[in-house]
Amino acid sequence: MIYLTEEDLDYIAVGAAILGAGGGGDPYVGKLMAKQAIKKHGKVRLITADEVPDDEIVIPSAMMGAPSVMLEKLPNGNEPENAFRSLEKYLGKKAYAVIPIEAGGLNSTIPIYTAACLGLPLVDADGMGRAFPELPMTTFSVGGISATPMVVCDEKGNKMVIETVTNAWAETLARTATIAMGLSSMIAIYCMNGSQLKKFSVKGTISFAKAIGKRLIEANKEKTDPIEGLLEVTKGFNLFEGKITDVQRDLTTGFVRGKVLMEGIESCKGSNFQLDFQNENLAGTIDGIPVALTPDLITVLDKEKGFPITTENLKYGQRVVVLGIPCDSFWRTEAGLAQVGPRYFKYDYDYTPIEKLAAGRK
Amino acid sequence: MKYRLGIDVGGTNTDAVILDENNKVVAKCKEATTSDISTGITKAVKHVLKESGINPSDIADAMLGTTHATNAIVERKGLSKVGVIRISGPSGYAIPPFIEWPEDILKVINHFYVIVKGGYEYNGELLSDIDEDEIRDALKQIKDKGAEALAISGVFSLVNDEQEKAVAELAHEVLGEDFPVTMSNEIGSIGIIERENAAILNAAIRKLADSAYSSFQDVLRSHNIEADLFITQNDGTLMSIEYAKQYPVLTIASGPTNSLRGAAFLTGMKEAIVADVGGTTTDVGVLSKGFPRESSSAVEIGGVRTNFRMPDLITLGLGGGSEVKSENGKITVGPQSVGYRIHTEAKIFGGNSLTATDIAVAAGMFVLGDKTKVSNLSPETVADTIGVIKAMIEEVIDKMKTMATDLPVIVVGGGSILIPDSLVGASQVIKPEHFEVANAIGAAISQVSGSIDGVYDIVTKGREAVIEEVKAAAMAEAVKAGADESTLEIVELEEIPLAYLPSNAVRFRVKAVGELKR
Numbered sequence: 068m069i070y071l072t073e074e075d076l077d078y079i080a081v082g083a084a085i086l087g088a089g090g091g092g093d094p095y096v097g098k099l100m101a102k103q104a105i106k107k108h109g110k111v112r113l114i115t116a117d118e119v120p121d122d123e124i125v126i127p128s129a130m131m132g133a134p135s136v137m138l139e140k141l142p143n144g145n146e147p148e149n150a151f152r153s154l155e156k157y158l159g160k161k162a163y164a165v166i167p168i169e170a171g172g173l174n175s176t177i178p179i180y181t182a183a184c185l186g187l188p189l190v191d192a193d194g195m196g197r198a199f200p201e202l203p204m205t206t207f208s209v210g211g212i213s214a215t216p217m218v219v220c221d222e223k224g225n226k227m228v229i230e231t232v233t234n235a236w237a238e239t240l241a242r243t244a245t246i247a248m249g250l251s252s253m254i255a256i257y258c259m260n261g262s263q264l265k266k267f268s269v270k271g272t273i274s275f276a277k278a279i280g281k282r283l284i285e286a287n288k289e290k291t292d293p294i295e296g297l298l299e300v301t302k303g304f305n306l307f308e309g310k311i312t313d314v315q316r317d318l319t320t321g322f323v324r325g326k327v328l329m330e331g332i333e334s335c336k337g338s339n340f341q342l343d344f345q346n347e348n349l350a351g352t353i354d355g356i357p358v359a360l361t362p363d364l365i366t367v368l369d370k371e372k373g374f375p376i377t378t379e380n381l382k383y384g385q386r387v388v389v390l391g392i393p394c395d396s397f398w399r400t401e402a403g404l405a406q407v408g409p410r411y412f413k414y415d416y417d418y419t420p421i422e423k424l425a426a427g428r429k
Numbered sequence: 430m431k432y433r434l435g436i437d438v439g440g441t442n443t444d445a446v447i448l449d450e451n452n453k454v455v456a457k458c459k460e461a462t463t464s465d466i467s468t469g470i471t472k473a474v475k476h477v478l479k480e481s482g483i484n485p486s487d488i489a490d491a492m493l494g495t496t497h498a499t500n501a502i503v504e505r506k507g508l509s510k511v512g513v514i515r516i517s518g519p520s521g522y523a524i525p526p527f528i529e530w531p532e533d534i535l536k537v538i539n540h541f542y543v544i545v546k547g548g549y550e551y552n553g554e555l556l557s558d559i560d561e562d563e564i565r566d567a568l569k570q571i572k573d574k575g576a577e578a579l580a581i582s583g584v585f586s587l588v589n590d591e592q593e594k595a596v597a598e599l600a601h602e603v604l605g606e607d608f609p610v611t612m613s614n615e616i617g618s619i620g621i622i623e624r625e626n627a628a629i630l631n632a633a634i635r636k637l638a639d640s641a642y643s644s645f646q647d648v649l650r651s652h653n654i655e656a657d658l659f660i661t662q663n664d665g666t667l668m669s670i671e672y673a674k675q676y677p678v679l680t681i682a683s684g685p686t687n688s689l690r691g692a693a694f695l696t697g698m699k700e701a702i703v704a705d706v707g708g709t710t711t712d713v714g715v716l717s718k719g720f721p722r723e724s725s726s727a728v729e730i731g732g733v734r735t736n737f738r739m740p741d742l743i744t745l746g747l748g749g750g751s752e753v754k755s756e757n758g759k760i761t762v763g764p765q766s767v768g769y770r771i772h773t774e775a776k777i778f779g780g781n782s783l784t785a786t787d788i789a790v791a792a793g794m795f796v797l798g799d800k801t802k803v804s805n806l807s808p809e810t811v812a813d814t815i816g817v818i819k820a821m822i823e824e825v826i827d828k829m830k831t832m833a834t835d836l837p838v839i840v841v842g843g844g845s846i847l848i849p850d851s852l853v854g855a856s857q858v859i860k861p862e863h864f865e866v867a868n869a870i871g872a873a874i875s876q877v878s879g880s881i882d883g884v885y886d887i888v889t890k891g892r893e894a895v896i897e898e899v900k901a902a903a904m905a906e907a908v909k910a911g912a913d914e915s916t917l918e919i920v921e922l923e924e925i926p927l928a929y930l931p932s933n934a935v936r937f938r939v940k941a942v943g944e945l946k947r
Binding site: 099100133135140141142144222224250310311312313316330332336379383384386 | 517548554556584620722741828830
C-alpha cells in the first residue's frame with residue numbers, strides 16, 4: 068500500500084505545477100494545507116483507479132476561481148469537506164474515495180487535503196493530466212459524465228447545489244457563484260462510479276507528479292542538471308532555451324489571452340520563440356513554426372533551477388527553458404481535440420502531436 | 430554650498446562619500462565594518478569630513494544604507510518577542526501564522542497569534558466586520574504571553590487599511606502608547622502569508638533597528654552634522670529615519686540595489702548592464718529606467734518567506750582573486766579564489782597562486798605589484814586567459830539583455846580592471862571614476878518612492894480611469910514619503926489580469942519615484 072506523506076507533498080506540489088502547463092496556480096497554499104492535514108489526520112492512502120469497485124462512487128474535490136486571490140484570502144479549511152459532504156448528502160450516497168479533477172499546483176494538493184480531512188483514500192488519476200481553464204474540459208466530460216449535481220462552497224459557509232442541462236452550463240453558473248463569493252470557491256463535482264472512473268480518467272497523475280517533483284528537488288540538492296532530469300522523467304522535449312524579451316497581455320477580450328516572446332540563448336541563439344497562453348500555455352512556435360500545441364503540455368521553467376513559472380508570473384528578463392510533454396492519449400481523439408485542441412482556443416493550427424513536430428525538425 | 434553624505438555599511442567595508450550640490454564627489458573612503466556598526470560609521474564620517482574640509486553644518490542630508498537588520502534576523506540576535514493578530518475570520522484558519530518558520534527563530538520570538546473576525550474581499554467589500562471585544566481579548570492574551578511587539582495582518586488590507594488601523598489603535602490603548610505595532614498594509618504586496626511574515630520580522634527587529642539608527646543619529650550629532658537623515662530601502666529609494674525606525678524590515682535587501690543605483694548615477698545612464706566585480710564574484714544586474722530590474726521569485730530572509738523583491742542578479746565566480754588553472758591546454762578562471770588574501774597569495778605580490786589579477790598585470794592592462802614575477806607567462810597563456818574572462822562576462826551579458834540592440838556595460842567594484850574595454854553585446858564598456866564606492870554614492874543620491882499593489886475592477890470604472898487612479902495613488906504615497914511633486918515619474922506599472930476569471934479583476938502594481946523635496 069502506498070501512503071502520501073508530508074515529504075511527498077513537496078514533490079507532488081512542484082511536479083503538479085509542472086503538469087499545470089503554466090496554469091493551476093501557485094502550489095504554496097495547497098501544499099501547506101495538505102501537509103497540515105496529514106500532520107493532523109495522518110497519511111493519505113493512494114489507490115489506483117482499478118482498486119475502486121465498479122459500483123462505488125468517487126468525487127473530485129477542487130478549488131475554483133483565481134488562485135492569486137487565494138494567496139490573500141486563505142481558505143477557512145472547512146470548505147472542501149463541506150462541499151464534498153453536501154454533495155454526498157444530496158446524492159444520498161457515500162463516496163469511496165476522493166480524486167483530483169486536474170493536475171496543477173492547487174488542484175493536485177487540495178484533494179489530498181480533502182482526503183486527509185475525510186479519512187478517505189485518494190485515487191491516483193484525474194480528469195485532465197494537466198490543467199485547463201473550464202469545467203467541461205475533462206476526460207470525464209468527453210466520456211459523457213455529467214459535471215452536476217455539483218456543490219460550490221465558500222469560506223463563509225455559503226453553499227450552493229447546481230444541477231444543469233449541460234456541463235457548459237455548470238461552468239457558467241459555478242463561475243458566476245464563485246465571482247459572487249469573492250473570486251474563489253471550493254467545489255465537489257463530476258460524481259462517477261468505479262467503472263466510469265476506469266474508462267474515462269487519466270491514470271497515475273499523482274505518482275507522475277511525485278516522480279517529476281522528486282527528480283527536480285533531488286537534482287537541485289545534488290547539483291546535477293535539473294532540466295536533464297526533467298526531460299528524462301517526463302519523456303519530454305527541450306523546446307527552447309531563451310530569455311523573455313516581452314510579455315503581452317490582451318486585456319480587451321474577456322479572458323486572459325497573451326503571448327510571450329523569447330530570444331534564444333546558448334544552443335538556441337539566433338532563434339525566436341513565441342508562446343501563446345490563455346491561463347495555460349497553449350501554443351509554442353519557433354520562428355513561426357509550431358513546436359508544441361495544446362493539448363500537449365508546454366511549461367516554462369526557470370533556466371537555472373528548473374522550477375516552473377506560471378503564466379501570471381512570466382516577466383521580461385527571465386532566463387527560461389520551455390519544456391514540452393506529450394498529453395494523455397485520451398486528448399488526441401477527435402472528441403478530445405474538439406474540446407481542447409488548438410482550434411477550440413482560436414489558434415489557426417491543426418493539432419500535430421509534439422513528438423511528430425520534433426521529428427519534423429530533425 | 431550644501432552637501433550630502435552617503436554611507437553604505439556592508440559586510441566587510443563601511444564606505445562613505447560626500448557629494449556637493451552638483452553631485453560632485455568631494456570626499457570618499459572605505460573603512461572596516463565593525464560589529465556595533467557605529468564605530469565603523471564614526472571612522473568613515475571622520476575620514477570624509479577631514480578629507481573634504483567642509484563645515485559639518487553644511488551637510489543638508491545624510492543617507493545610510495545598512496544590512497544590519499538582515500544580519501540580526503539571519504543570526505537570530507536581538508530579536509523581540511512578537512504577538513500576531515490576523516484579521517481574517519471566516520477565512521484563513523487553514524493556514525495559521527508562523528507556518529513553516531524555522532524552529533530556532535520561533536523559539537527566540539516566542540510565537541503567539543490570534544485569528545480574529547474581519548477582512549475585506551478583493552474589491553474592498555467587507556469579508557467580515559471586526560468585533561472590538563474579541564480584539565481586546567486577543568490583545569490581553571498577547572500581553573499575558575509576554576509579547577514585546579505586535580504585528581497585525583488583515584485580508585486585502587492593501588485594498589482597505591481601516592481594520593488594521595482600528596486594531597492598531599486598540600492595541601495602543603490596551604498595551605500602551607509606546608508599544609511597537611506593525612501593520613502589514615505598510616509592507617505591501619498581495620499574498621497574506623508573505624506580507625504577514627514580513628510584518629512579524631519587522632516587529633521582531635524594531636527595537637534593535639531603533640537603537641542602531643539612534644546611534645547613527647548620535648554619531649552625526651557628535652560631529653555637528655544637523656542634516657535630515659534617511660535610510661535606503663530595498664528598492665533603492667529613501668525613507669525618513671523616523672519611518673525607518675517603524676518599518677526597518679524595508680531595508681533588508683538594500684545592499685546590491687545601492688551599488689546598481691550608484692553605477693547609474695556615476696554614468697548618467699538609465700538603461701544599462703552593471704557588473705560589480707569583487708574579489709571572488711561578479712554580480713551582474715540590469716538597470717531599467719535607472720532602477721535595478723527585479724527578480725520575480727519570493728525572497729527568504731533567515732529561512733522565512735517574505736514578499737520582498739531583490740534585484741535580478743546573476744552571480745559569476747569571477748573576481749580579482751580568481752585562480753587561473755590550466756588542464757590539458759584548457760584554461761579555467763575561478764570559481765576558486767584567494768579572496769582577501771590576494772595581497773600575499775597573488776604572484777605579483779610574491780605569492781604562489783596565479784590569479785586573474787596577475788594575468789591582467791602581465792597583459793599590461795594596469796600596473797600593480799611586481800610585474801617581473803609574471804614575466805615568465807607565455808603571451809599565448811595571457812591572451813587565452815583574457816579570452817576566457819571575456820567569454821564568461823559576455824555570456825552573462827547575453828543572458829541578462831532583453832533587447833537585440835547592444836547595451837552599455839558599466840563596470841564597478843574593486844575588480845573592475847579585469848574587464849576588457851570591449852565586449853560582445855556591449856555598445857560601450859564604462860569604468861566610471863569613483864567606481865570603488867559606487868554603493869555609498871548609490872545611497873547618497875537616492876530618491877523617494879511610493880507604491881501601490883491591489884486588485885481593481887476595471888469593468889465598472891473603465892481601465893483608463895483605474896490606471897489614472899492607481900498612478901495618482903502611487904504618486905500621493907511618494908509625496909507622503911517626502912518626494913518633490915514636480916519631479917515625480919511612474920517607473921513601474923504592471924497590469925496582471927487574474928487567471929481563470931473574466932477580465933473584470935486586474936492586479937496593478939505601480940511605483941512612482943521623485944527627487945527628495947528640498
